[in-house]
Structure formats: C-alpha cells, structure tokens
Amino acid sequence: xxxxxxxxxxxxxxxxxxxxxxxxxxxxxxxxxxxxxxxxxxxxxxxxxxxxxxxxxxxxxxxxxxxxxxxxxxxxxxxxxxxxxxxxxxxxxxxxxxxxxxxxxxxxxxxxxxxxxxxxxxxxxxxxxxxxxxxxxxxxxxxxxxxxxxxxxxxxxxxxxxxxxxxxxxxxxxxxxxxxxxxxxxxxxxxxxxxxxxxxxxxxxxxxxxxxxxxxxxxxxxxxxxxxxxxxxxxxxxxxxxxxxxxxxxxxxxxxxxxxxxxxxxxxxxxxxxxxxxxxxxxxxxxxxxxxxxxxxxxxxxxxxxxxxxxxxxxxxxxxxxxxxxxxxxxxxxxxxxxxxxxxxxxxxxxxxxxxxxxxxxxxxxxxxxxxxxxxxxxxxxxxxxxxxxxxxxxxxxxxxxxxxxxxxxxxx
Amino acid sequence: xxxxxxxxxxxxxxxxxxxxxxxxxxxxxxxxxxxxxxxxxxxxxxxxxxxxxxxxxxxxxxxxxxxxxxxxxxxxxxxxxxxxxxxxxxxxxxxxxxxxxxxxxxxxxxxxxxxxxxxxxxxxxxxxxxxxxxxxxxxxxxxxxxxxxxxxxxxxxxxxxxxxxxxxxxxxxxxxxxxxxxxxxxxxxxxxxxxxxxxxxxxxxxxxxxxxxxxxxxxxxxxxxxxxxxxxxxxxxxxxxxxxxxxxxxxxxxxxxxxxxxxxxxxxxxxxxxxxxxxxxxxxxxxxxxxxxxxxxxxxxxxxxxxxxxxxxxxxxxxxxxxxxxxxxxxxxxxxxxxxxxxxxxxxxxxxxxxxxxxxxxxxxxxxxxxxxxxxxxxxxxxxxxxxxxxxxxxxxxxxxxxxxxxxxxxxx
Numbered sequence: 001x002x003x004x005x006x007x008x009x010x011x012x013x014x015x016x017x018x019x020x021x022x023x024x025x026x027x028x029x030x031x032x033x034x035x036x037x038x039x040x041x042x043x044x045x046x047x048x049x050x051x052x053x054x055x056x057x058x059x060x061x062x063x064x065x066x067x068x069x070x071x072x073x074x075x076x077x078x079x080x081x082x083x084x085x086x087x088x089x090x091x092x093x094x095x096x097x098x099x100x101x102x103x104x105x106x107x108x109x110x111x112x113x114x115x116x117x118x119x120x121x122x123x124x125x126x127x128x129x130x131x132x133x134x135x136x137x138x139x140x141x142x143x144x145x146x147x148x149x150x151x152x153x154x155x156x157x158x159x160x161x162x163x164x165x166x167x168x169x170x171x172x173x174x175x176x177x178x179x180x181x182x183x184x185x186x187x188x189x190x191x192x193x194x195x196x197x198x199x200x201x202x203x204x205x206x207x208x209x210x211x212x213x214x215x216x217x218x219x220x221x222x223x224x225x226x227x228x229x230x231x232x233x234x235x236x237x238x239x240x241x242x243x244x245x246x247x248x249x250x251x252x253x254x255x256x257x258x259x260x261x262x263x264x265x266x267x268x269x270x271x272x273x274x275x276x277x278x279x280x281x282x283x284x285x286x287x288x289x290x291x292x293x294x295x296x297x298x299x300x301x302x303x304x305x306x307x308x309x310x311x312x313x314x315x316x317x318x319x320x321x322x323x324x325x326x327x328x329x330x331x332x333x334x335x336x337x338x339x340x341x342x343x344x345x346x347x348x349x350x351x352x353x354x355x356x357x358x359x360x361x362x363x364x365x366x367x368x369x370x371x372x373x374x375x376x377x378x379x380x381x382x383x384x385x386x387x388x389x390x391x392x393x394x395x396x397x398x399x400x401x402x403x404x405x406x407x408x409x410x411x412x413x
Numbered sequence: 414x415x416x417x418x419x420x421x422x423x424x425x426x427x428x429x430x431x432x433x434x435x436x437x438x439x440x441x442x443x444x445x446x447x448x449x450x451x452x453x454x455x456x457x458x459x460x461x462x463x464x465x466x467x468x469x470x471x472x473x474x475x476x477x478x479x480x481x482x483x484x485x486x487x488x489x490x491x492x493x494x495x496x497x498x499x500x501x502x503x504x505x506x507x508x509x510x511x512x513x514x515x516x517x518x519x520x521x522x523x524x525x526x527x528x529x530x531x532x533x534x535x536x537x538x539x540x541x542x543x544x545x546x547x548x549x550x551x552x553x554x555x556x557x558x559x560x561x562x563x564x565x566x567x568x569x570x571x572x573x574x575x576x577x578x579x580x581x582x583x584x585x586x587x588x589x590x591x592x593x594x595x596x597x598x599x600x601x602x603x604x605x606x607x608x609x610x611x612x613x614x615x616x617x618x619x620x621x622x623x624x625x626x627x628x629x630x631x632x633x634x635x636x637x638x639x640x641x642x643x644x645x646x647x648x649x650x651x652x653x654x655x656x657x658x659x660x661x662x663x664x665x666x667x668x669x670x671x672x673x674x675x676x677x678x679x680x681x682x683x684x685x686x687x688x689x690x691x692x693x694x695x696x697x698x699x700x701x702x703x704x705x706x707x708x709x710x711x712x713x714x715x716x717x718x719x720x721x722x723x724x725x726x727x728x729x730x731x732x733x734x735x736x737x738x739x740x741x742x743x744x745x746x747x748x749x750x751x752x753x754x755x756x757x758x759x760x761x762x763x764x765x766x767x768x769x770x771x772x773x774x775x776x777x778x779x780x781x782x783x784x785x786x787x788x789x790x791x792x793x794x795x796x797x798x799x800x801x802x803x804x805x806x807x808x809x810x811x812x813x814x815x816x817x818x819x820x821x822x823x824x825x826x
Contacts, residue, residue: 086596167818404807
C-alpha cells in the first residue's frame with residue numbers, strides 16, 4: 001500500500017513570468033511551503049528558471065531540495081523574481097510542435113502540478129497548456145497564481161503585488177509632497193506613475209493625503225480623457241489655492257482621440273545621436289506648464305521602484321501573495337486545472353479575504369479598468385469608494401532581516 | 414537672586430535652510446529638546462518659518478510652547494523641513510541695512526542664541542551674522558548645525574543627512590539591480606544620482622553589492638573626467654561579463670573640458686512648445702548606449718526621494734543629527750559664536766563619533782570633494798576605504814509610528 005502511494009507521487013514545477021513585483025516571491029514561497037507539506041502526494045518542487053522560456057532550455061532547479069527553512073523565510077520577503085522571469089507567448093495554434101516538446105519535458109520530470117505566477121500573459125500560458133493537456137488526455141494540472149502591480153486582472157478583488165506598489169506610491173508621494181512644500185515660492189511637482197492602460201496605481205497616490213484637500217491636488221488616470229487646455233485651467237486653480245501643487249499622472253494618460261500625452265513631444269524627441277528619445281507624460285506636462293505659466297515645475301518618475309521596493313512592501317500583500325501560492329497547490333491537489341486563484345472580499349465588519357478559483361480562460365488577455373464612477377471632479381480626483389477598497393491592502397510592514405544597514409534578500413547562486 | 418536669573422534668560426531662534434533631508438528635523442528636535450532642558454538660561458525656543466527669508470517677514474512660531482513631547486518624538490522622524498526652508502543669500506556688504514533690520518527683530522524677540530541648520534550657503538549666513546554681531550558688540554551667539562545629503566562640508570567627518578540618503582541609494586540600487594536581473598536578455602540600466610559637484614552619494618551605490626563583482630558594475634563620479642568613448646568600452650566589457658549591467662552616475666559628471674554630460678544633448682533639447690528641455694546625464698547615456706550597441710537600455714533617476722525618504726532613513730543618521738542640534742545649544746551656552754558643529758570619528762575599535770566646533774568662516778562656501786585616491790579602476794569604481802567610511806553611517810532603522818499603513822509625520826498647521 002505504501003509502495004503504491006509512492007508510485008502515485010508527482011512533482012511540482014513552478015515558474016514566474018512578466019514584470020517583477022515586491023511579492024511574487026511570496027507566492028513562490030507559498031507554492032513551495034504548501035507543496036512540501038504534502039509529502040505523501042508530492043515529490044520535488046522544481047522551479048523553472050526564467051519561466052517557460054528557460055524551462056524549454058531545460059533550465060530548472062530543485063527548490064524543495066536546495067532551500068532550507070531560513071532561506072524560505074527570506075525568499076518570502078525578497079522582491080523581484082527569484083527564479084528569473086520571461087516574456088514568452090505560447091503559440092496560438094495548439095497543434096504547434098511546441099506543445100508536444102514541453103509536455104515531453106514535463107513528463108520526463110514526472111510533473112503532476114504546474115504553477116505559473118504572473119499577469120494577463122501568464123494566464124494565457126496556463127490557459128493554453130491546460131487546453132492542450134485536455135486534447136491529449138494528460139493528467140497534469142495547470143494553475144495560475146495572479147501577480148501584477150497593475151491590479152488589472154478580472155474576476156479577482158485585487159492582485160498580489162498591487163498592495164505593496166500602492167503602499168510605495170502613497171508613502172513616496174506623501175514624502176515628495178512634503179519635500180515640495182518647504183519653499184514659499186509657487187511650484188508645481190508632477191509625479192508620473194506606472195500604468196499604461198489602467199489607473200489603479202496612480203489612484204493610490206490619493207492615499208498620500210493626511211487629510212482631505214492635501215496634495216496631491218490633481219490626479220489623472222488613463223481611464224479619463226486628458227485635455228491639455230483643461231489641465232492648464234486645473235493647475236491654475238490649484239496654484240491659486242496654495243503655492244505648492246503636486247499632480248499625479250499615469251504614464252498612459254491619453255486624449256479623447258486616444259493619443260498618448262507622452263507622444264505629444266514626438267517631433268522634438270531626437271537626441272544628438274539622431275535617435276528618437278522616449279519622453280514620459282510627466283516630462284511633457286512639465287514643459288507645458290513651465291511654458292504656460294513660467295512657474296517652477298519639476299517632474300518625478302517613480303519608475304521601477306514602484307514594483308521592486310521590498311523596503312516599503314505591505315505585510316498584508318506579502319501574506320496574501322503567499323496564501324495565493326498555497327491555495328494554488330490545494331486547488332491542484334483537489335483535482336482542478338485551467339484555473340486561476342482569485343481573491344474574494346468577504347462580507348464582514350473588518351477586512352477579510354478568501355481564495356477561490358476562477359476559469360483562467362476567461363481571465364487571460366483581458367484587463368480590469370479602474371471604475372469610471374470612482375473618478376470624480378471632472379477627471380481630476382478619486383472618490384471615497386476607492387479609499388475603502390485600497391486602504392486594507394497597504395496595511396502592515398514586514399519584520400525584515402537586515403545586515404550592514406541593508407535588507408537581506410535571497411539570491412540564486 | 415532668582416529674579417536676577419530670570420532677567421538673564423534669553424530665547425532661542427532656530428531656522429532651516431536649503432534642500433530638505435530625511436533628518437533636518439532631527440536636528441531641529443535636538444535644538445528644541447536641549448533648549449528646553451536649560452530652562453534656567455533659556456526662555457522660548459522660536460522657529461523661523463522659511464528660514465531667514467520668512468523671519469524677515471516676521472514669520473515665526475513658538476516651538477517650545479506649541480509642541481508636546483509626543484509631537485517632538487514624531488518631529489524627530491519626519492523628513493523634509495518642518496519649519497519650511499529658503500534659499501536666501503545675505504548681502505556680502507556688512508554695512509547693508511539688512512543687518513540692522515534683522516538684529517532689531519532678534520533683539521525684539523530677546524534672542525540670545527541663533528541656530529541655522531543647513532549646508533554651505535547656510536553656513537555663509539551664520540558667518541555673516543556672527544561677524545556683523547561682532548562689529549556692533551551684540552551678545553547674540555550664532556551657531557551652524559550642518560545638514561546636506563551631498564556630504565560636501567569641510568572640517569567634519571560627514572554631515573547629517575548623508576547617512577540616510579546613502580542608505581536610500583544603496584537599498585534602492587540593490588532592488589533595482591534585482592529588478593534588472595530577472596530576464597535572460599542583455600540589458601543596461603543606468604541610475605542617475607544626485608550630486609552636481611561631489612560624488613559622495615553616487616559612491617554609496619557600491620554598498621548595494623551583496624558581494625564583490627555584483628551590480629552596480631560601473632560607477633562614475635563628478636570628481637573623475639568622464640569620456641564617452643571610454644564609457645562605451647566599459648559597458649561593452651561589462652556586458653561581456655554578464656547580461657544585466659547596472660551603471661550608476663552622478664548627475665554632475667563632466668568631460669575633461671568641464672562640460673557636463675547632461676549638456677551633450679543641448680541641441681536637440683527643444684520640446685514641441687519651442688522650449689529647452691532639461692535632460693539628465695542618465696538619459697543622455699541611455700540614448701548613447703542604445704544607439705551604439707542596440708541593446709535594451711533603461712535609465713532611472715532616483716530624484717528627490719534620495720533626500721526626503723523617511724521610510725528608509727538611517728537610525729544612526731537620525732541620532733547623530735539630533736546630537737548635532739543638541740551640541741549646538743551646548744556650544745552657544747558655553748559662550749561660542751561663529752561656529753559650526755562638526756563630527757569627529759574617534760579612534761576606537763568600533764564606530765564612535767563626537768561633536769566638536771569648527772570656525773564657520775572657514776567652512777562656508779567651500780566644498781569637500783570625494784577623495785581622488787578612493788576612485789579606482791580608471792574612474793569606474795570605488796575603493797575599500799569608502800566602504801569602511803560609509804558603512805557605519807547607514808546602520809539601523811527607526812521604529813516608526815504608522816497609521817493606515819503609512820508613516821505618521823508631523824506637519825505645521
């Protein structure tokens with residue numbers, strides 16, 4: 001009987017895909033820790049290096065064999081992607097010879113459970129692999145674990161990674177607003193935030209306010225049409241109210257014709273080497289306001305720290321990301337495949353969350369926009385519904401292991 | 414006798430000047446707390462609003478009267494400048510009518526002790542006021558409390574503000590290097606750091622390395638001549654060594670003729686509104702390397718968060734900044750004037766620091782450059798002497814009061 005059980009043991013393979021976040025490794029931790037709890041059903045927990053792209057080059061490691069308990073705890077608090085990542089789109093045509101190739105590799109490693117931690121594109125990978133598995137009658141189960149600072153996956157209350165990025169944005173914009181307020185002279189500070197199509201992260205900048213009416217006075221999301229002349233009026237009114245005005249904009253704001261504001265400067269964007277230069281929406285608006293009003297204007301791009309700052313990560317986000325990884329393993333063991341782990345906010349007095357599963361085929365390649373009804377004051381501010389939604393996600397700080405004054409993170413050798 | 418003592422009581426006035434730092438308020442805390450300890454000699458502790466510029470407009474507050482113990486503790490951990498700041502250069506000519514005007518204001522408030530927290534320019538203010546006081550036989554004592562993230566004041570081991578900025582740079586560059594390493598493809602990430610003339614802050618980026626040979630692979634300071642062609646060679650060699658190369662540069666790097674690299678793009682820097690655009694050295698090098706090698710290049714400007722990030726402040730820096738403020742009060746009470754508080758590293762097994770006083774007239778308007786002998790590998794790296802120098806300054810994290818997931822800071826009403 002015991003012998004038979006051993007024969008039934010299958011291995012896990014887990015990968016990370018797309019842009020890094022502060023908590024994608026917490027989800028990896030969740031998969032490993034939960035996998036190792038089920039030693040009667042699961043043998044090894046393998047990790048693909050650089051996602052499916054690296055796995056196709058036979059690059060993987062034995063996570064359950066190589067990582068000890070202390071290393072796992074550090075992994076849980078390490079930003080970026082421990083296993084490395086990729087941007088690799090699987091062939092649309094399920095009769096492509098890519099599929100027999102990867103399934104041969106999976107069978108050779110005796111994989112029973114496949115987990116992919118990522119965003120829209122990664123869910124597309126899970127969708128395709130699970131559908132192909134069905135066509136060939138493979139028993140391998142494919143589960144997606146959500147991850148994106150953009151918070152743009154449908155069928156889930158929010159995504160792991162968003163809470164930490166939102167906390168970073170709120171804390172940093174609060175500090176930038178304080179920095180901007182030290183002089184008496186009129187000045188405009190424009191903060192450009194990540195978000196090409198969805199404004200969730202830019203919306204988080206309103207959490208920086210210590211009370212209503214504080215900076216950032218103006219907030220612009222990609223979901224609302226941006227009008228340059230109206231922007232000039234908005235800034236003028238804000239400057240009349242107080243000398244220091246902080247404006248937060250998504251990188252992806254666009255006008256009513258769908259043209260990105262960052263493209264307004266295209267003609268002039270040639271560097272002295274004759275090549276096009278990439279300018280952000282913040283820089284374009286900086287030049288516009290300086291030209292229009294002659295006031296001191298500065299633009300600040302928060303850039304990659306939004307997604308990779310471990311120092312300002314949300315403990316709630318870390319724990320939820322780990323829970324999503326663990327829920328993935330549980331779902332797979334319960335026989336599910338072609339699913340993504342989703343978060344559902346429970347009806348309760350305080351904030352309570354539970355994990356459930358959703359059909360990954362419905363989720364992939366779609367985007368959850370910021371609700372239009374939460375955008376108020378003619379597209380310049382965010383309504384109170386968002387505050388209630390976002391505040392629980394940024395709560396708590398991790399007790400972090402430090403060495404020589406800097407955070408200790410886990411690196412692959 | 415008691416009555417006589419009361420008549421001898423004088424008030425303090427303290428101001429903040431120049432750019433904000435994470436710990437300029439810790440020095441303010443030090444002045445207030447130490448001042449309140451000497452109730453037999455000191456009456457009120459007044460704060461100038463927006464430095465000497467605001468004080469000339471009769472803008473000040475009674476700090477000892479308005480701030481309670483709990484508020485003082487929060488002030489100690491609040492970044493930026495609680496009192497507001499200014500950039501205001503006093504007349505060179507001590508016979509200017511500016512001086513009788515300000516001394517009349519000081520006398521009216523019964524000021525006995527004047528403290529100015531700031532960098533080079535602020536020490537110039539202390540120098541001029543103390544020299545003028547001497548000419549009129551005023552008993553008011555003028556003491557400078559150093560502050561600058563640039564670490565460029567002479568006659569002091571380092572300046573309050575530098576440790577926190579260095580910790581922020583080291584922690585953030587470590588995270589950016591991790592973010593940059595997740596893909597297999599060759600890529601160059603250029604991080605632009607503050608420092609127009611002095612490279613102390615950029616040098617701190619080497620602390621980001623977890624071990625020798627790690628990113629950032631290349632580090633360029635304003636103190637070494639920058640050559641674009643040599644830079645291309647340096648980057649090529651680094652890319653041959655590993656796919657992900659992180660380069661850290663000061664905003665103020667310049668070539669052998671003293672031309673700033675950020676000015677190389679001047680010709681092309683016109684926006685579509687016909688105005689000159691300001692480009693940083695990072696953006697110029699980004700375009701150059703992309704054009705030369707066709708690899709993926711990204712530039713990141715850490716911007717104002719380097720000086721105003723309270724979340725990643727160094728506890729050592731906070732405590733030293735507070736000690737500098739307190740030492741200022743002690744020096745003034747001991748009868749000194751025209752001095753700046755300076756840090757002296759004691760010869761000891763571990764790191765030990767003591768405060769002493771230096772002649773402010775020697776310090777103002779001069780700059781302490783990064784030592785040439787600490788710049789190694791043909792201007793691309795920093796030697797081990799710097800590590801020993803800088804590591805003690807970034808140690809420790811403040812236990813911070815949080816509310817709703819964000820740091821609680823003290824704001825003026």
